[in-house]
Amino acid sequence: MNPFGLMLIPQIDVSIFALLIAAGRTFGLRRQAVSIWLLLASLLTLTMGLSAALIAAAQMIMTAVNHYAKSSPYDFNAYSVMLIGGATLWLGWKLASFSACVARGDRSAWKSSAHYTAALLAVISPMAPFQPIAYAGIALGFVSLAGLEMARTELSRSERACAERPSTRRNTWTEVRA
Numbered sequence: 001m002n003p004f005g006l007m008l009i010p011q012i013d014v015s016i017f018a019l020l021i022a023a024g025r026t027f028g029l030r031r032q033a034v035s036i037w038l039l040l041a042s043l044l045t046l047t048m049g050l051s052a053a054l055i056a057a058a059q060m061i062m063t064a065v066n067h068y069a070k071s072s073p074y075d076f077n078a079y080s081v082m083l084i085g086g087a088t089l090w091l092g093w094k095l096a097s098f099s100a101c102v103a104r105g106d107r108s109a110w111k112s113s114a115h116y117t118a119a120l121l122a123v124i125s126p127m128a129p130f131q132p133i134a135y136a137g138i139a140l141g142f143v144s145l146a147g148l149e150m151a152r153t154e155l156s157r158s159e160r161a162c163a164e165r166p167s168t169r170r171n172t173w174t175e176v177r178a
Contacts, residue, residue: 035105055133
């Protein structure tokens, strides 16, 4: 018997693997991050993106293998899994690619991450009655949106602080010459 119990469910194994990869990458981004909240939002965004993409890819591979192993005709079930899996894979990849920019404090990356997270929630939510792991994805999506909201608050606070600070710019070459 497995002492952990959860390690028998492939989706949870893939999600834990995605979290470990995200934590390692976020640890590498810690020097580039403007604040701890942006680093946390980056970790949540990367975890959400990687886990969604890996689970969708695994689901698509399992469906293709089962479909072709049984030599069954192509039907709507296989088509819907491939279509939803492809959309989830693409959205997860986009989230993973924006995570480093979120850590650096890029406002456009924050907006894109929020939009892709909301779109991923819209894709995952209807699957919840049929796939219990979708509830974990929905919860992670809402936690990721909360982290992005905290990062947005931090971004606006740092922009206000930069606007209030007097300029410390030195004279440029053209100003010195004139």
